[in-house]
Amino acid sequence: MTWLELARAHADFLIPALLIAGAALCVVAPNGRTAWGVALLAALSAAVLSCDLARRGLFASDLAPAADGIAIYVAPILAICTLLILFAAGALALRESDKKLRPLEFALLLTHSGGWLGALFAHDFVSLFLAVETAWLAGAGLVAFVAGRERAALNGAFRMLIAGAVMAGLMLIGIGLVGRGLGVLDIVALANVPVATPNLVALGIGCIILALALKAGAAPLHLWTGAAFTRSAGGAALALGAVGAVGAIGVLLRVAASAQAAPAISAAIAAGLAALGAASVIIGSLQAIGAKSLMRLGAYAIAAQAGCALIGAALGSTAGFAAALLQLTAMAAAALALFGAAAALSAAPTLNALDGLGRRAPLAGAAITIGALSLMGAPLTIGFLSRWRLMEAAVHGGWQWASAAAVLTSLAGVFYGGQLIVRIYFRRASAPTQLAGGLTHWMLAPALAAAMIVILWGINPALLLVMSEQGALWRPGQFP
């Protein structure tokens, strides 16, 4: 067996390990540029490995040990997002007044992503807990990173730590209850081991799901998102939105799929997911409509999108999970487009700063517009595809209200997404906002890449549809 074959065979371990090792190397790197290079190399390796794993797992049914369809589907999204965010983070740091790259920032980014990928590939609940907490603490560190010049960033980080600590406790209690009820802590065991005390196990799974929902920023558990997204640096908001939220929902989908496969607790889990999803859609949508800054609007819109993914999982069917996976892709792309463009403009642009952006910064304006269109569920975008699939799955499953929730998300998207588009193209700037020069196009790389993906996969989604269906088909509890 060659080294390459060995790496491919253990890709589920190697992908997070590469990122964590890359983070360690960044910390000891002699200067910022070397650290950036190391971080990019680690992220690129992880992205290549995860894409190869997805190709083998979703198309050739050659699943690596312990890797399920959801993990295999979500891993490339996280790895590619990490690569793009690192690229933009380096360009952003070079724009700053001191033009100094900060190795610790790259290390935290890699650890954040590595943590969520580790949780995706975790066998058991304890590993999952450790990986999630690693990612969460790294995320809080990223938010606090700019505390030197923006003291309010500490407020965001503090909120993350407090909320995360409470939910870590809840998750531990949940894991304890599951262990007590099942006798094992294997995630996939939920589907295979007879459940003697269904109420206890359901309560435990409910606690774990709640903790993960908070970390995904799903409403009403998203008390930390406003401060964290608004006060942090651009790269941190990108990481929290495109990696953190997507990773948390991906992990949540794994746990939910496993629990849904256990007949004794599936109904209770479905009800809980449905309630949480509906609440997230309604609260997130309403808050996004009233948001005054692009970062807050994006954070709340992501909460609404996360609600749609939860509703897809609540359906429990393959079509429902496929819709949820598509929703995750749409979430990641929208987060990259909105937060990427926002980061390139300034740390936390108000909505007024977007007035006339289409003339002043056409590429940034186009990226935000495409992200907004996807959030609205406009045709020929991934957002439309995911919304359509969710409604289709809901109607098939007889859950008409779930279809209505998807419609509500789109309707709210018309208001807050439409507001962005109107400001960008149909208003003149009252006071011209100073735009960053020099590296703007490089900093926009993730936003533009995401915008292109939104359109290309919206127009020709055959590959994405096959991947999501395979991923849902091979979800935990379903594959042998």
Add this chain to the structure above:
Amino acid sequence: MSAEAWLIVALAAPVAQAAFVMSLARPPGLRDVVHIGFALLMAAASIALVSAVSAGEGARVALVEPLPGVALAFTIEPLSALIGCAVACLGALSAIHTAGYVRATEERAPARLMATIALSTAAAMAAIYSANLLTLFVCTQALMLATFPLVAHGGGAEARRAASTHLATLLIASMGLLLPAIVWAYVSASAVDFQVGGVLAGRLDPLGANILLAMFVLGLAMAATPPLHRWLIASSAAPFPALMTIQALAVVPVGGIGVLKVTLYVFGDALPDAAIAARVLLVIAGVGMCYAAVIALSKQDIRERLAYAAMAQSLAVVMGALVALPAGAFAAALQIAALACGSATMLMAAGAAYAVTDRLEARDLHGLGRVMPWTMAGFALGAASIIGMPPFAGAWAKLWLITAAADAGLPWAAALVGLASVLMFASLGPLAANTLVGPAPHDPFKRRDGASALLTGPIVLSAAATLWLLILANPIAWFLAPILGRTP
């Protein structure tokens, strides 16, 4: 050229028109030639498509497949060929008129206005030739977005507010009602292609069929079915060329053909299952027609009065589509063409009057026919067609609609159509008469040379078209026979 090639030309010409108009904005002469040239090309392509359909040819163009088994596709069949031809030919006249209008008013951003009109026309043509529900949905969304800058063209807070109302109403209806209805139809029938006889027959229980029909008709808010008609009134602050696009050539006709395609090609034989919803919608549309005619009477701003008139005409299309007999569908198809001709004529005439006299109030148009005889004669003929006075096109459509309603055992629906025509006469008849016979105004023109040939020529031709439809009614019935099952 093959029918496919003509279909591609009809769809691509307005897109190219927008691109070339923007890139050749100066000199104005070249810009206008490009604008008119591409509009004429689109009209020629649509006429060729009518010829191809008469010869029994078919054409289908598929672009991409955004959903499994559902392509973004366009096709020609008698209904789309007929309406496409009417819209494209009037579009050519409108393009000439727009060139005259922007010169006469010294429009601030003429190239942007023309390009947006072209993009709206492109979306409208795509919706008219759509082969399935998904394509219709995508094209209507594109049309909404394209018409937003038309409504906001004037600039300022009021125009932006009007544009927001316009877009929000249409988008909310389409996202909230039309999209779920399409998904429901797709899940029920596993197909969303437009087929003669429909795709839903035997696939829905009566309750589902009733709810679905209501969702479709209200979701297609472009047809201005109350209570989702506010967008049409809000958009009346737009410049006249934009109003022509919205009320006569793009948005309202697309709403009409959308409803007609849904009843003919999606419900088809399943429409009787949705009889309750159809009756309720008929009441809403009939009462809405009367309401629009009454409100029009109270409006002095000519743009608002014509917006309500367009709403009443559009609701006549909805009524025809819901009556569901061959005569009703035929009346609806004829009404779309009549509405396009009548509204375009009146708007072009009112636009020409505004361009050279700055008059927007209905009372200020009195006697203008003595100094602008061609323009105001066109206005009067357009009004006569909208009212439904014989022998103009509108009369035939209304006659067929009343006959269809009576045949279907719905005398009250026929009475509502008749009442709406009487009210519309009260709203537009005296106005049209006064423009011709009132005393000539003193010093009416803000420009010494009055209305140019670019402004008056299209009005005369468009007014004449309302008479041509009289001659064409029988051939149109034969032309539409394949989709109606028999000649009405």
